[in-house]
Amino acid sequence: MYSEKVMDHFQNPRNMGEIEDASGVGTVGNAKCGDIMRIFLDIDEDGIIREARFKTFGCGAAVATSSMATELVKGKTVQEALQVTNKAVMEALDGLPPAKVHCSLLAEEAIHAALWDYAQKQGIAIQGLEKPKADIHDEDSE
């Protein structure tokens, strides 16, 4: 059901792990629907993403989209990273089964959440970036 690319990124996830003292960390999804993604970004003074890592609880597609999303934002500026949409992640993976499209949305949201965290820490506003939707802890308390 998965493309070869998805299987490759699931079996050999790129950038899996944490970044200590990351510039920005974003966690999205919830345990209820079975997917949680956490993305760590290391961003230098020039606003370039030097390092991106992830941790994911979820299905094969969730792992693969996290892996691909971190690959796509690495080396990019914050503004460029903002343009990495779920569609771009899906295309880079040669597509996802219809039931798994939400995983790519989650990956996009996780990047945005990490960028938001970075902006908060820096006390800056990133043009075009809105406050990400509730994270896992908010959903849990519903």
Place this chain on the structure above:
Amino acid sequence: MIYLDNAATTRTAPEVVEAMIPFFTEMYGNPSAIYSLGSAGKKAINEARRTIAGAIGAKPEEIYFTAGGTEADNWAVKAAAESRSGKGKHIITTKIEHHAVLHSCAYLEKSGYEVTYLDVDGDGLVDTRALKEAVRPDTILISVMFANNEIGTIEPIREIGAIAREHGILFHTDAVQAFGQVPIDVEEMNIDMLSASAHKLNGPKGTGMLYIRSDVKIRSFVHGGAQERNRRAGTENVPGIVGFAAAVRRAQRIMEEKARKERELRDYLIGRIEREIPYCRLNGHREKRLPGNVNISFCFIEGESLLIMLDMRGVCASSGSACTSGSLDPSHVLLAIGLKHEEAHGSLRMTLSEENTKEELDQVVGHLKEIVQRLRDMSPLYEDFMKSRRDRT
């Protein structure tokens, strides 16, 4: 390959295939025909009916062949409800039934029936006191599965049957997982209707049956012919029915030995996992359990990832995670026994057969240890858990 998904389906036994073949190639006549080519099929069906009736203590004329367990459940629940609607429109079932029963009940609810879905305890057992309390004057049907397909818990069917009988309520049991695995006697257990499927006991797919006690009058399921005493029209699946009977004969012959072997393998597998992999829990009752069922939740990880990684190592199993159910919700059975969503997502069902070996299970445990750790290293839930544990100490 290590096959641990026998609750999904089983390998058709060679003796079953052998019994079926002549009914494709030589005795292919329509059983309703007058000529002898047809009557060979008719004779084989009657013999199969006797075999299967004998296996559950029923009379041959009480066995109706269907195209599987799902059809039998649909027929039993819908037709029983309709035929008794003059008396009332209340049905009692449980939260852990197969969807064949649950969705049939939901269908009836749309046409004015009321359904009580009984809770189960943490092991998946129905509380017979709660059942008694749920009985109303307008209750017409109780449907409780013999054993659960996901967690393997075996329900107190005899007691439930007695309660139904005492109140004059029809009692149906979905025995798809139990038939051929554990002894069943419809007389002793007060069962009015029972669903079974051939492919769960090394028989062919697409064949099942509904036992209907002779004094229970319910409507036909399929109209259009006199087959199955006018109640289920359509030319009989002769090879399937013959294969079903061959599978039942085999199951009767080996039941005790098969169950003993499976129980030993099951408890060995559960024991090793519980001892060697931290943060897991056994789902379902430890003793009142199908001989081949192992269902374990591994905390902090998700089932589909686990299944893909097992598949890559040649192990076939299943999970109650949402991703494997095709919806966003994890297994209704695991939620009903009180699991949190993330625990339900991380469940793994391994259903054994007598053909599995200890060596295979040793390999599986080895794979599991490696995969579970790998997925936990990837999991933000595990990260949070380990951090909070470090903070506490």
